[in-house]
Amino acid sequence: MYNFKDGKELLNICKKEDKKIWEVMIEREVENSEKKYDEIFEIMRENLITMINSVEKGLNSSLKSMGGLVGGDAKKLRERYMNSNTLSGKRTMKAVAAAMAVLEVNVTMGQIVAAPTAGSSGIVPGVLYMMKDEYRVEDDKLIKALFTASAIGYIITKNATVAGADGGCQAETGSAAAMAAAALVEIEGGEPSESLEAASMTIKNILGLVCDPIAGLVESPCVKRNAIGATNALISADMALAGIKSIIPFDEVVEAMYNVGRSLPVSLRETALGGLAATPTGKKIAKDILGNN
Amino acid sequence: MKNYSAFDVIGPKMIGPSSSHTAGAARLARIASKLIKADIIKVDFLLHGSFANTYRGHGTDRALMAGLLGFTEYDENLKNSLEIANKKGINYNFIPTDLGDAHPNTVKFLIYQSNGKIVELMGSSIGGGNIKITEINGMKLEFVGEYPTLIVKHIDGPGVITKITKVLADEDINIAFMSVYRQSKGKDALMVLECDNKLSDKLIKSIKDSSGNVEDVYVIDSL
Numbered sequence: 001m002y003n004f005k006d007g008k009e010l011l012n013i014c015k016k017e018d019k020k021i022w023e024v025m026i027e028r029e030v031e032n033s034e035k036k037y038d039e040i041f042e043i044m045r046e047n048l049i050t051m052i053n054s055v056e057k058g059l060n061s062s063l064k065s066m067g068g069l070v071g072g073d074a075k076k077l078r079e080r081y082m083n084s085n086t087l088s089g090k091r092t093m094k095a096v097a098a099a100m101a102v103l104e105v106n107v108t109m110g111q112i113v114a115a116p117t118a119g120s121s122g123i124v125p126g127v128l129y130m131m132k133d134e135y136r137v138e139d140d141k142l143i144k145a146l147f148t149a150s151a152i153g154y155i156i157t158k159n160a161t162v163a164g165a166d167g168g169c170q171a172e173t174g175s176a177a178a179m180a181a182a183a184l185v186e187i188e189g190g191e192p193s194e195s196l197e198a199a200s201m202t203i204k205n206i207l208g209l210v211c212d213p214i215a216g217l218v219e220s221p222c223v224k225r226n227a228i229g230a231t232n233a234l235i236s237a238d239m240a241l242a243g244i245k246s247i248i249p250f251d252e253v254v255e256a257m258y259n260v261g262r263s264l265p266v267s268l269r270e271t272a273l274g275g276l277a278a279t280p281t282g283k284k285i286a287k288d289i290l291g292n293n
Numbered sequence: 294m295k296n297y298s299a300f301d302v303i304g305p306k307m308i309g310p311s312s313s314h315t316a317g318a319a320r321l322a323r324i325a326s327k328l329i330k331a332d333i334i335k336v337d338f339l340l341h342g343s344f345a346n347t348y349r350g351h352g353t354d355r356a357l358m359a360g361l362l363g364f365t366e367y368d369e370n371l372k373n374s375l376e377i378a379n380k381k382g383i384n385y386n387f388i389p390t391d392l393g394d395a396h397p398n399t400v401k402f403l404i405y406q407s408n409g410k411i412v413e414l415m416g417s418s419i420g421g422g423n424i425k426i427t428e429i430n431g432m433k434l435e436f437v438g439e440y441p442t443l444i445v446k447h448i449d450g451p452g453v454i455t456k457i458t459k460v461l462a463d464e465d466i467n468i469a470f471m472s473v474y475r476q477s478k479g480k481d482a483l484m485v486l487e488c489d490n491k492l493s494d495k496l497i498k499s500i501k502d503s504s505g506n507v508e509d510v511y512v513i514d515s516l
Contacts, residue, residue, distance in 0.1 A: 029299050043300060050306050065349040066310065106309030109352050109372035116302050116310045124303070146303050153302035160303075179302075192341065216312040216343070217350040223350055287351055 002028040007155055007196050007250040014192040021182070021192045025154075044143045047113045050090035051102070051125035052132070054112045058101025067289050069219040074101035090180035091134050092231055094154070099126025101229040104222040116153045116162040119129035119218045120176035122226035124149055127180045127233050131187055141187055148186040149179035152199045160258035164211030165270040166260025173222075173229040174209060178202040181240070190241050196292025200246035200253045208260055210268035215286035220253065221276055226242040305422050306367040313398050314344070314351035317418025319371060319402060320516050322360025324416065324426055324438050327513045329361075331408035335384040336361060342397035344418075345389035357400065366422065375408050401420045401428075429511070432483050433474065438516045440469050440487035445500060446509040449482040455482065456503040464499075466490045 004010040004023055013024050013167035029040045030114075077097040080086060086093045102122035106112045115124040128145065131137045156162055156175045164172040182195035183204040190198075214220045246253065267274030276282050306354060307316040337358050340348055348354050360366075360375035371378070378385060392399055396417035404412040415428035424516050426436050429444065443461075447453050454473065461468060467489040475482035497510045 025299055026461070032296055033298065040299075044303065047300075047303050047306065066352055109308050109310065109355065111306065111367055111369055112309050113306050114312050114316075114422065115304075118307065118309050118316070120489055121309070147299060150299035150302040152298065154297050157297050157302060165420075215350060216347040219350075290346065 001245055002031050004028070004155075006159060007254075010151060011157065011192055012182040012197065013041040013210040017043060020144070020148070020186070021151050022144040022186060023194055025147040025151045027212050031039050045139065048128070048139060048143055050111060050113050051115070052129060052219075053057070054102045054105045054121075055098045055111065055125050055129040056101075057110060058103075058105040059097060061108075063104070063108040065104070065217075065219050067107070067215060067217040067219050069188055069214065069285065070074065070107060070223045071104055073223065074104050076099070083169035084246050088231070091130055092234060095126045095234060096227045097126075098129040098167070099123050099226040102126065103218075103226045107217075107219050115149070116157065116179070117164070117172055118164075119164060119222050120173045120229065122227065122242070123173060123229035123233060124180045124224050126226065126230040126231060127184055131184070136186055145183035145186045145228060147208070149193055151183045152179045152195070155251075156257075160254050161261060163270075166254055166268065167258060168269055169211040169225055170203070170209040170257055170266045171261050172211060173225045174206040176201050176226075177206065177229035177232040177236075180230065181199060181236040184233060184237035185240055188237070188241055194240045196250040196289050197244070197246050198233075198236045198240035199238055199242075200248065200250040203253050203257050204246065204248070205236065208274045210264060212268060212271040212277045213270065214274055214277050214282045215289045216270075216272035216277070296463050301421065302439075307389045307422060308356070308367060308369070308371045309459070311351050312422040313418045313420050314347065314353045315356045315371075315420035316366040317398065317420075317424050318344070318353045318400065319360040319364065320422065320424050320438065321416040321418060321426070322402070322514060323363065323365070324360075324424070324516060325402045325404065325412065325414040326363050326416060328412045328429065328463060328511060329406060331349075331406040333361065333381075333383050333404055334407055335405040336386075338385065338387045339390045339392065339401040339403070339404040341390060341392040341395050341399040341401070344398050344478075345402055347423060347486040348387060348389075356401075359387065361402075361404070394476040395427075396425075397425075408450050434472075434483055434485050435472065436485050436487055436511070441490065441515050442494045442513045443484075443486040443488060443492055443496070443500070444511040444513070445484040445486075445507060447482055447484065447504070448506040448508065449477075449479050450506050453482075453506045454484065457486075457500055457507070459505050460496065460499045461486070461488070464496060466492070
């Protein structure tokens with residue numbers, strides 16, 4: 001009854017049952033697992049706690065990554081928004097720094113929650129952390145927003161892909177940003193349809209983004225692409241909440257993203273053979289890290 | 294097709310940096326750890342494809358050792374696993390190799406135990422932290438570790454499957470997935486049963502006693 005295969009079906013259930021996306025997602029989970037409603041809610045609370053912990057750990061650390069390419073940038077950005085006027089505004093930069101912080105924890109082999117993947121794990125916690133810190137949004141509301149985010153990620157997983165190796169970084173950080181945008185709309189009290197509009201616009205903003213990690217590691221450009229993912233989510237959520245519609249509906253945007261991903265050459269899908277990985281500097285770094293393997 | 298849960302999308306909780314190179318690797322090794330009966334003396338990790346190319350930068354080496362030591366993929370101690378192995382006097386080698394027509398993220402474990410026996414296990418990390426075991430002690434098979442799994446090595450013959458499934462039925466254990474493999478008629482065969490319920494060790498004896506054709510039984514808890 002609460003199972004849905006795409007955005008259209010999800011909105012139909014929301015309308016028919018007069019429920020929010022997060023409620024439908026929990027009911028679906030109750031239906032498909034042997035767990036109770038409260039139990040499911042509490043598992044997501046654990047995820048939220050881990051996410052917020054990873055943000056705080058990253059904002060306070062300058063640890064270098066496994067490959068040695070990144071580390072300490074989130075802290076630098078926090079120093080800037082704490083002490084100077086930023087061009088994009090403190091709130092935006094707080095979300096960006098938080099997103100980068102999680103990725104920096106990820107690449108130093110710290111604990112994170114894949115959302116939907118490890119390489120895109122900063123974006124959703126980044127915007128949630130900002131909402132918690134700036135607007136004092138309570139945890140229960142953030143947990144509900146995480147269920148909304150999971151519904152978006154579920155539809156993309158089912159109908160397209162969230163893996164950089166299959167669909168480029170548009171599929172990986174793009175999906176995470178779309179999930180974050182829908183979550184933001186939820187927190188702000190938007191309608192289910194507005195969450196989907198926000199998710200659509202987010203993916204449209206990033207369509208075609210390649211996956212080209214230097215030396216094949218989840219470090220560069222991954223950390224900075226989590227930064228842009230957080231801003232993409234904020235912008236798209238604001239557009240949707242302003243009543244702006246995506247010209248192309250969500251399900252068609254997801255399909256387009258999948259088709260673009262499949263059209264990308266293999267060299268631009270996490271193989272470290274193209275894009276930034278294939279620049280002279282990218283190749284030199286790979287040689288330094290990986291040796292002759 | 295798998296029916297994805299909200300927690301497949303927001304989750305798993307894991308140690309970075311890569312769900313397939315780190316979390317998946319730790320889970321593969323944790324399955325291998327469940328076959329170990331004595332102290333580990335030495336481990337050879339044969340790394341294939343992308344595992345062979347990027348294992349250092351992704352911490353795949355640390356994740357594999359952590360799993361063998363029984364750590365979960367979200368244990369903060371995962372990154373210290375090689376130091377812990379050194380302290381325990383475990384020798385280890387990470388050997389990039391070509392395992393043939395295998396998934397790009399594949400590893401084969403050769404685990405030397407203090408009782409003289411060697412455990413061999415091969416498996417792949419197939420994305421998002423999900424795994425697939427493809428070989429145990431030279432026997433080809435397939436299971437994902439999501440369910441309590443029973444593996445029975447037996448001699449192919451009429452009625453063996455019925456006898457084994459009857460033991461499970463008597464214990465009120467429901468089979469979720471079941472596959473049977475055999476080399477040729479009347480020769481070595483293998484049964485893999487992924488169950489909904491936890492499997493007790495006393496089941497091993499009941500199954501061994503159920504048919505003269507049964508040679509070996511392994512019980513592997515879910516991840």
